Amino acid sequence: MRKSAFLLPAIAVILIGIASSVFIVDERQKVLVLQFGQIVRVQEEPGLGFKLPVIQNVVRYDDRILSRDLDPLEVTPSDDRRLVVDAFARYRIADVERFRQAVGDGGEEAAARRLDSILRAETREVLGSVSSNDILSIDRAALMLRIRNGAIAEANALGLQVIDVRLKRTDLPPENLNATYERMKAEREREAADEIARGNEAAQRVRATADRTVVELVSDATRQAEITRGEADAERNAIFADAFGADPEFFEFYRSMTAYARALNPGSTSMVMSPDSEFFNYLKSDQGAAGN
Incomplete structure (x- = not known):
């Protein structure tokens, strides 16, 4: 009985010592073994670990992110x-x-x-x-x-x-929102004004180029028309000259008749001139006098 009385407490102390000297390292942890606050050992691998009971203790840290x-x-x-x-x-x-x-x-x-x-x-x-x-x-x-x-x-x-x-x-920050929005609005309006100004400038350049092109085209067309009109007038005069040159007396007579037709419109012409005027040469001819 006396032996068992000493044996049981000894076994209990041994078991407690063994239990306090064993620790488990989780795979999500890193473990430091400390002795009087000083690092004795680092154990990062999961599994069982051992330490001296009482004088050593274990500190665990998370090994996850x-x-x-x-x-x-x-x-x-x-x-x-x-x-x-x-x-x-x-x-x-x-x-x-x-x-x-x-x-x-x-x-x-x-x-x-x-x-x-x-x-x-x-x-x-x-x-x-x-x-x-x-x-x-x-x-x-x-x-x-x-x-x-x-x-x-x-x-x-x-x-x-x-x-x-x-x-x-x-x-x-809430106190800066309005001021910032107003500044952003002013910046966007300035950018828009710059874009409009650049657009107007480009439009003026295009408009000026178009106006210059129109003037050049009209000038060239007018020049070509004048050339064509001059050539036509020259050709007409040449035809008239050839036709009237064949009978100068007839040409003079025709020109006088044309002048009479233009000058003596019925009911609307009043003329005051000398009867000896050259204008009436053909009216004073023998044929004209007999007709009168």
Whole structure:
């Protein structure tokens, strides 16, 4: 009885010691074995692990990719149009020893707060170097890559690996919306006025070219018409000259009769002239006198 009284507590102490010296590493975790606060061993492979009971303890850290949402951040781009930016980061604990040395007992939450400060500072620096149009455009992957690359070095000092940084939402502060809309409206109106002015200038050039072309065409057509009319008049005069040259007396008679026909219209002509005028030569001829 006396032996069993000592044996049972000894067995219990041994079992408790064995139980406290064994730990399980989950595949989603990394484990540090600490002795009096100092790192003794790192175990990243899943399975069973062993430690000295009482004097050693185990600290577990998440080995998965973690996400961190940043609080809304106000930035001032290069064109002084303030913006409110929402961003998030994806990261993981890459080096648990360095991580422990950097954050101590603060753990993952303390590291996340320090990572927030790093990302906020880098976001302000990157977005402050570009215009608001670049930030608001759909093609801003290069800006997010610059933020991630800028944060990598400082995050590595914490034992963290920054995998990705994304801008979720980019808005104007409520107090700046109206002023920004009015400025955008004024810019668009100015651009529209410039386009209208350029269009009017182009229209004037086209109109002037068309007017010059019309003048040139009309001048050329008039010149061709005058040439044709002159040639026709010359040909007509040549025909008349040939015809009247065959009988000059008849030509003179015909010309006088034509003049009489044009001058002596019935009921509308009054003439005062000397009876000896050459105009009446053919009326004073013997044939004309006999007719009268």
